[in-house]
Amino acid sequence: MRTIMHTSRRRLIKAAVAGALAASLPLAAHAADFRGKTIDFVIPFPVAGGSDVWARFYAPFMTKYLPGNPTVVVKNVPGGGSTRGANEFAERAKPDGLTILGTSGSTQFPYLLGDTRVRYEYKDWTPVLASPTGGVVFVNANLGVKSAADIAALRKAKLIYGSEGATSLSLVPMLAFRQLDLPVQYVFGMKARGGARLAFERGESNIDYQTSSAYLASVVPLVKAGKAVPLFSWGVLDASGKLARDPTFPDLPHVGEVIGAAGGKQSGLEWDTLMAFITAGFGAQKIVVLPKGTPKDIVAAYSQAFGKMQSDPQFAATKEKILGEYPQATGKDAETLYRVATQVSPASRYWVREHLVQNYGVKFE
Amino acid sequence: MLDTLLTALGNLFAAQHLMFLAVGVVIGMAIGILPGLGGIAGLSLLLPFLYGMNEVSALAMLVGLIAVINTSDTFTSVLMGIPGSSASQATVVDGFPLAQQGHAARALGAAFSASLLGGVFGALLLSVAVLVARPVILAFSSAEMFMLAVFGMSMVGVLAGASLAKGLAACGIGLVLGTIGPAPATGVERMHLGIDYLRDGLPLVVVALGLFAFPEIVDLLRLNRPIAKASKLGAGWMQGFCDTVRHWFIVLRCSGLGALVGAIPGLGGSVVDWIAYGHVVQTSRDKSKFGSGDIRGVVAPESANNACQGGALMPTLLFGVPGSGSMAIFLAGLVLLGIEPGPSMVGENLSLSYTVVWSLALANVIGAGLCLLLAGPIARLTLIPFTLIAPFMMVVITFAAFQARRDLSDLVLLLGVGLVGILLRRFGWPRPAVLIGFVLAPQAETYLYQAVQFYSWGFLARPGVLIILAITAVSVFLGSRSRVGEEGVVRGGAEAASAPHPGARRRGPQILFAAGAATLFAFAIVDGLRHSFLAAVFPVAVGAASLAAGGYVLWAVTGRRVDHPANQDQEVTGAHVGDPTVADPWTSVAWFAALFALAALLGYLLAVALFFLVFVRKRAGRSWPVTVAYTVAMLACVLLLGHALSLDFPRGLLQAYVDLPWPFN
Known part of the structure; x- marks a missing residue:
């Protein structure tokens, strides 16, 4: 009995490994490639304004460094203090790397404050870039x-x-x-x-x-x-x-x-x-995120692209005017910063909401 | 300084920069001619190409585009009676009648030369202003800004038409609509009825298109004849130029006014034309022809709206604070180019400021010249029966409206405001008053609240406030003596006798409409009272004042005195009544509604295709080959425009269920 179980377990593991390998093979063979594709860079703010400029600054470098040099188009979806664009992204974006979202402090704040308009969850998303400012x-x-x-x-x-x-x-x-x-x-x-x-x-x-x-x-x-x-x-x-x-x-x-x-x-x-x-x-004011369930290879492609472009001579020469002297967080750094920037303790949230309601007449309907 | 000025000119004359200037001018002209699309759409078109461009070339291109929109939008306003952009709505009032009387060339000649002079005036002012404007703009505190909004509203007095009460009530409609959305003081969302779209307030583009373009298209469609009665532009070009020269003082005053309105952040270019128009009517001795083809009614708004751009660039360059929607995008363009606007624009970046000045002047000259050259071919468009132009116009303004929020609700709102626009027109409620109220409501509320917070009520004694108050009082006094409505000039007191009135016949629709307006005002009060004092005080005060005016109108149209000037109904007394060839307006509205419904079901592109096929075949009665060719051409246009603006088309129910291939997804 024991042996049977043992072997069957071993078999199971073997089968699982083989299956995983088989499943990962096509992915490995087709490492993310965006050749001939168009990537929608969703910005939940109107044309002009800080986030739009930031996205338009990054767009040409994304074309240059993402595999297959896709066209990157900035799509402005303003409304609801940026909650509308983020909600739409959360509901519609497919995890194929062709739709990405650029959030800002104004997207993080309503989420942290528990605004009822928020129907997005930061924990679902994968960050690939965080731009600090001061x-x-x-x-x-x-x-x-x-x-x-x-x-x-x-x-x-x-x-x-x-x-x-x-x-x-x-x-x-x-x-x-x-x-x-x-x-x-x-x-x-x-x-x-x-x-x-x-x-x-x-x-x-x-x-x-x-x-x-x-x-x-x-x-x-x-x-x-x-x-x-x-x-x-x-x-x-x-x-x-x-x-x-x-x-x-x-x-x-x-x-x-x-x-x-x-x-x-x-x-x-x-x-x-x-x-x-x-x-x-400020610390992670603007963040690029990929939708829930995005495959690892696509995440890796984005992480590497944002990492590599940091040392591009043209990027380095012009970044200061748009991004300031702040180091752009990519890869693991971006994830660390992202976690801190999109979390608030229940006690803090409760306190700040009460503070806003009582002293400034804010209504959280 | 002078050598910086000349160096900047020299730099600009490098072939490469001039070429980009020309690119901007050509795009700007096209955007200006398309109804509903203005500086915001045009600049968004160029934004993606800016990164990495040479600063001088890019500035020349951007400024070239901004400069000529207000020149070329005149074509649409004069020849078709539909505003080419929001800043040339007033041009329609006298320009379109002139064209219908066969004086299109005269009207266009006057408009282009006035635009040219206004634009150059704006550039001149800007060249001086970059050196001295800082203290002047800083002198306009929140208190003075509030008074300027009040001054803008005083123009309602002169634009009110036969009944002053109706004008005030119309302004009240605009003010109430303008308070929908977040309150400036607390951010609490007002009058949203639980609809997410309304929480952000109503977008100006949709309101302006609905009020002005929508009713015009419906009207032209039902009258069903070529836009121009005469087949030629006429031979009045020289006369047009001479008109501008003869009225040089109007050009000068309106240019100054335009530049001032432009320079005050927030007053915005969409009412500058009405303010200039109101001003010229107020100050003219012989007002008998305003509204039915007075050339001064063309010269004034056209010089003002071009000068406005020079003014609007001042706060944008000097403070990095945009004066209007299109300036906000211009500002983003500057940042993308690595230029941080602010004090440096008169310091180390002075030569860039002068590049802007020169580009503005040059583009105005080139733009006016191009318009003259192209006037012939463009005017020929008006010989096409309107049933063929109409579907194109409908699709373009739908497209433009959808730019506002990129939401199907944009189209629902367009239809709603469009219906209100038709009724306003029919019952003689002045639409400019609605627009002025709508644009100025948030300005007035924000600045009033801020002025009271910063200075308490003592702000009313500030010298700047007193000066503007005096100007406003003069304006109200002049306005109360004679007014101009959509049907021409009215004389007499607050309630002037109007031309044929409908008498006691069929007053039901009017009464219903007035009652509807009164309900809106009452709703503003009821909704306002739910909120805290700061969020409530403005809508409640506005609602109460409007309710008084609206109540008076309601009393006037229901009362015994049937010859009361408030009693107006175009469908009873209009010139077209009884003409069997004139269709019902509601069939034309139904076409619009069908387009929107199709878009909601099938998505925008499929809807447009289907709409064109049916409309051109059935309504315009063309053969199938013509219909198909026309449809394909239009679809190509829409796709090209959508691609250039990187715009998603509205998705319909169909797209929610089925994955369609590009471009129908």
Whole structure:
């Protein structure tokens, strides 16, 4: 009996191995090849705007490095604060590598907050690229502070921040200001970060943040002219997943340092929540994902393509203006970053939802 | 500075850059002529090709495209009576009657020369502005922006037609429709009825097409005759140029107005033509011919909409804040080229700014010249019976509407707004007022809320606010003395006596429509009250004011006084009534509805194919070979356009069940 069982088990294993081999053979023989194919790069945002530009920057390099040099077409499917495009992708995309999705912080946030419009699940998808970015918080020079060291002085000031909405990327500064005990009045309805910057320049608001590229182009001149003072950056995640100074702004402390110096703790519920949203909004702001159940060879083809293009001389020469100096995470790095950026603990989620509902009248229907 | 200016010109004159400028101009002309497609569609077309291009070439191409759309869209507006793009809706009011009277050449001549002057004026202003505009734009805070929106709305007064109350109620319809979707202050979604599509608000493209293009096509189709009564353009080219020269002061004022409206982020190019038109009507002594073929009604909007682009480039280049939808795409183009707009555009990138200035000026000259050259062949299109043009137009505006969200609901909305547009027209509710309300509602609400937050109610005492308030008061005063409607000029007080009124006969439809509008206003109030104060205050206030105006109209059309000016019904008093050759409007609407239903069932391409076959064979009565050839040609056009824009066509039920081969998938 025992032997029979033994042999039959061995047989079974053998058969399974053979079957697996047989099944994998055709795949191995036909390693992903996109010759003559068209790949739809779905962007759940309108034409123009950050994600669209990012996708259009990457598209020609994907053509160059994906096997078979497929045509890559950016398909904009805006609506519902980017949930519509992501939902459609989750429902329709086939796992053949011909439809991929580019998400952004604005796609991650509603997912993390448990927005009812979200019908997509990040855990289903496979990430192949994560593009980090950074941001800098600055104040009007007439508030009299010289650096983040003077932040205590701001607690007595009348601070006004122009926000696009309580559940937009501006959630990150809102959480940070709360931890720093800064009494900030939020004025909502700004048209993107550019509109908020204009309000800052007009003197209507006096505390603001901009993402790295916009900060370099439009705020650094204000700093040089003595009109604005930078306080801190959002920082970047180092290899061990800890917050470190942003290499683009090595002289600026990151938000954790400033909270620490102000007597706050870099632990606890509020800190964890802030970190979750910093990672989802900046650390892995833009992510390329493949649909649920995509075969390994296709995932590998994408991973390798995104990895290889990083050392393309033309890519290296032009990437700084679009992507900044941030290293683009591919392969294992992308997966690690992705996991952090698309997760929030139930306690954090509950706390932040309550916070938004009670203090900012947000409705999670 | 001067040498930078000249170097930029020298650079641009390299053969390669000029060639790209010409490419942009040619594409822009084609996009302008196609009704419903404007700068947004045109620029999206070029975006994929930008990466890696030479900066000067690429800028020349983009600016070339933007510059000429507002020149060539005049063809469609004047010759066919359908706006070629959203910025030339006002041109139709006087341009189309001129064409029907056989003065198409005069109207086009005046329009092209006015466009040319307006465009060059805009470029000139931009060349100075890049150096001094920063403080000026910064001076417009949220408070002044709010007042500008109010000023824009004051134009409703002059465009209201016979009944001021009706004009206000029409504006109210626009305002209420404009508040659908997320509230600026809290992001809470209003009036969505649980429909996902409405949560994002209504897309402007669909609303504008539905209000203006849809009713026009239906109307031309039922009248069933060639668009131009005369077979020639006429010989008025020189007269057209002379008109522009004679009215140089109008050109100057409207160019300035256009550039200003363009330069204020958010006011947008889709109402600039109406604002210019309203302005010229207000300030003219002899208003008797407006609405029935006054050349000034062509010169004013055409100079303004071209100047608008120069203005719109100012905040785009100087602050990286786009002034309109097409500028947002232009901005993305700059970023793709590695140009980060902002203060550097007057610093190290000054020569690039001047490349934009020169391209704008050159493209306006080339564009106007090309339009003149091509006027003959393009005008011949209008000799084709409209039953052959109509299916093409229907397919193009369907296509354009679908660009808005790439959702079948775009087509449902187009049909809905189109029906409302037909009724608005029929009952004399001014459609421009609806559009102005719709465009300005989010502006007004956002900036009002922000101004109150930033400055509290003291914002009303800011000098800039007071100045704009004074201008608005003058505008309202001038507007209240005489107005212009779709049927021409009206004189007299708030409720002017209109031409033939339908009397007491068949007032049912009108009463129903007015009651429908009142219901909409009531709904805005009821829905608003569900929300927190910040999200509710604007829709409730607007709803209440509109309900007052709408209630008055309802009272006027149901009341005893049958000669009340609000009492209007084109289907009772129109010139076509009793003409047996004129069909019912609803059959034409049914064709549209059939196209949309087919698209929902079979997907867009199969629907278009089937629609063309049936329409050309049955409705236009052509032989089978002609029908098939025409259908194939149209399908090829649609496919080409779709491919160039990398656009998915609407999928139907069929595609959900069956995997079809390209291009039907």
